[in-house]
Amino acid sequence: MIRTPLRPLARILDARQKGENPDAIENENKRIRHEQMRDNARLRAEGRLLVLGVFFFCAFGVVGARMGMLASTDRVEPRAHAPGAVISASRADIVDRHGNLLATNFDTHALYAQPKHMVDPVMAARGLVKVFPDLDEAQLVKDFTGKRKFLWIKKKISPEQKQAVHDIGDPGLLFAPRDMRLYPNGTLAAHIMGGASYGKEGVHAAEVIGVAGVEKYFDDYLRDPVNAGKPLALSLDLTVQAASERILWGGMKLMNAKGATSVLMDVKTGEVISMVSLPTFDPNNRPRPAVEGDASDSPLFNRAVQGVYELGSVFKIFAATQAIELGLVNTETVIETKGPMKVGGFRIGEFQGKNYGALSVADIIVKSSNRGTGRMALQIGPKRQQEFLKSLGFFEATPFEIVEAAGGKPLLPKKWTDLSAVTISYGHGMSTSPMHLAAGYAAIANGGFKVTPTLIKQDTPKQGPRVMSERAARDGRMMLRKVVSKGTASFARVPGYFVGGKTGTADKPKPRGGYYKKKTLATFASIFPAHDPKYVLIVTLDEPSENSGDKPRRTAGWTAVPVAAEMIRRVAPLLGLRPAVEPVKPSMVTLTSSSN
Incomplete structure (x- = not known):
């Protein structure tokens, strides 16, 4: 930037020759410079205010749009987060040709323990065995009193079992939300459904994946959150x-x-x-594959x-x-x-x-x-x-x-x-x-x-x-x-x-x-x-x-x-097929007559 001198020599000399006051030139130049500085400062301030206004407008627009989206979507989020990984928690339903439900999701919980937070490990183990008779009390006590910091106890529990564990009252017994794959018709069409299990698991969510049948064949489609509201329609008639x-x-x-x-x-x-x-x-409780004998003897065959x-x-x-x-x-x-x-x-x-x-x-x-x-x-x-x-x-x-x-x-x-x-x-x-x-x-x-x-x-x-x-x-x-x-x-x-x-x-x-x-x-x-x-x-x-x-x-x-x-x-x-009368040969027909 070139600064204009406040007392330009050429103008000062010319003013003295004419008998004018040279200080007036300097004062006039000061006034012009201050006005320019003021105008520049105002322009900068207005620009900053404009940028700040645009920023606040965009921010409020984003917040408003997000609030609108949350207000118009279901309360259940399609994806859940766990530490260190993103776990897909959605899976599309499966229906028959008339829309009857064959497979869907069910909200349940898994049970895990953090022994370092337990108040009375022995009492907690005794209480868990009462709720889950298949557990080994001695092994639980060993795990709860050892060096383990985390222990899965049950991957799926019913609401009644959850309440019973709540009643034990130990802070070291915790629950993890789960999406369980449910087959409401039990054994019906079991070999077509196949079954599902858990893939990646965390304390906040677990990934449901297909392990057999259509559940595995269409696993990518069923796991895609885009298809959460679009059930897979099969040709079956329930x-x-x-x-x-x-x-x-x-x-x-x-x-x-x-x-x-x-x-x-x-x-x-x-x-x-x-x-x-x-x-x-029953795909709700899919048995383990046979490891010996004739494969055709297994119910999974x-x-x-x-x-x-x-x-x-x-x-x-x-x-x-x-x-x-x-x-x-x-x-x-x-x-x-x-x-x-x-x-x-x-x-x-x-x-x-x-x-x-x-x-x-x-x-x-x-x-x-x-x-x-x-x-x-x-x-x-x-x-x-x-x-x-x-x-x-x-x-x-x-x-x-x-x-x-x-x-x-x-x-x-x-x-x-x-x-x-x-x-x-x-x-x-x-x-x-x-x-x-x-x-x-x-x-x-x-x-x-x-x-x-x-x-x-x-x-x-x-x-x-x-x-x-x-x-x-x-x-x-x-x-x-x-x-x-x-x-x-x-x-x-x-x-x-x-x-x-x-x-x-x-x-x-x-x-x-x-x-x-x-x-x-x-x-x-x-x-x-x-x-x-x-x-x-x-x-x-x-x-x-x-x-x-x-x-x-x-x-x-x-x-x-x-x-x-x-x-x-x-x-x-x-199937909508009406029975028909099979035609018979004329020789098999007997003609009769009647009089009123």
Whole structure:
């Protein structure tokens, strides 16, 4: 800054020559400088006031906006803080297709101790054992009187237990708030729900994480605070699920089976309406995984997707529909089923040594002829058979939305020979899950389109690629209907509903090779109504035995079929299917007349 001198020499000299007072020049310059200084100071002050005003305006705006947000949100915060970490304390609900609650959160508490703050550790331990009989009093006294500064006692306690601990009155016993995952329906749909547990834990909050089922598959979605108010809607129907579980449990006990599973699927969308696996468990108190023995003996084992079995004669319909699709046969084509029949040096026989002779393709399915199906498989050939079964989804684990489904990958032969093609055509030599089977039958039921099983509610049908013609699918449905009307599944006749299906009885393999003679896996794969299919139902019983006669009967026609029929009779009305009067032949109608 250049300062202007108060007594400029040029002006002073000029003033003296003119006889003016030089001091007036200095006074005038002082006045001008002071006015400039005053103006500058005022500008600075006004600028500071403006900045301060803007600051206070923004601050009050932020405070007001925050107060508005707090006033419009729920009192429960979506996230809770613990020392050293941020723990997500929210988890979205899970509901069925009608909005019925399957899983939600419940406010509870955990109990912990700080021994250094305890007044009477021995009395506190004695009081805790009275509230929680499973605790060891001696171990508690040792922990409370030792060097430990912190000790978890119970991760979840009820309000009654919390009050009882309050009554002990020791300041060293403290409570930590918890969000507990609650399954209000108990064991219902347990294998689908899976269960949840705690991840990161602190004294102020704990993170709820999925450990199995949909809880783990959709863990990221359920834990995202953005979705706290948006429940995950499944394709399940809670009412149908409850009825299915009750009927299957009764059927399993009635047929003396060690386990059972069922899958009910929409044939057009692939939505799983119900899925049952028995024995079951309560996800509110999920048991520990088995560390020894057969995994399938554990109640945690999901037979519908993890159970990979040789399913027997239910596979025969795939050989028949593919042969029709390729133009090799039609339903009336006659095939000789009389023995002997050898493939690859192995003899192919019929159930109980029967010999059916020449049969049409439809009758091969109705009578469940191994040789007839095997001869169709030889016409098809191993390569084309592989391509067809692969198109139906039998070569990979189903992309079903529970984590256990990834472990249900089918077991395929190392070399797909002519012998493999024959045995696979009647359900041996290849192991798949009941969920795979449901998807395969759905393709026949819906007119020939591939179906992908899903647990997510679908708003619109999603049509997969075509895997067979409408003609082949229609013929397949007709043959399945004949199996019920005059074949091995006669017990599946449900008045008012046109049921079609196929039985399958497979001997259970031994762990070290070979097959058990008196242990079977009985399956009935059904569609209903057969003339316009809406649903596929698979029922599988593990080691069933129907003992009402002189000898135990273990075939699917005597065990799985009656259970499936009762299930259809109960759930069809729940699904909105009205019973229809099945048309009868004119010869069965008696004309009568009456006079007034």
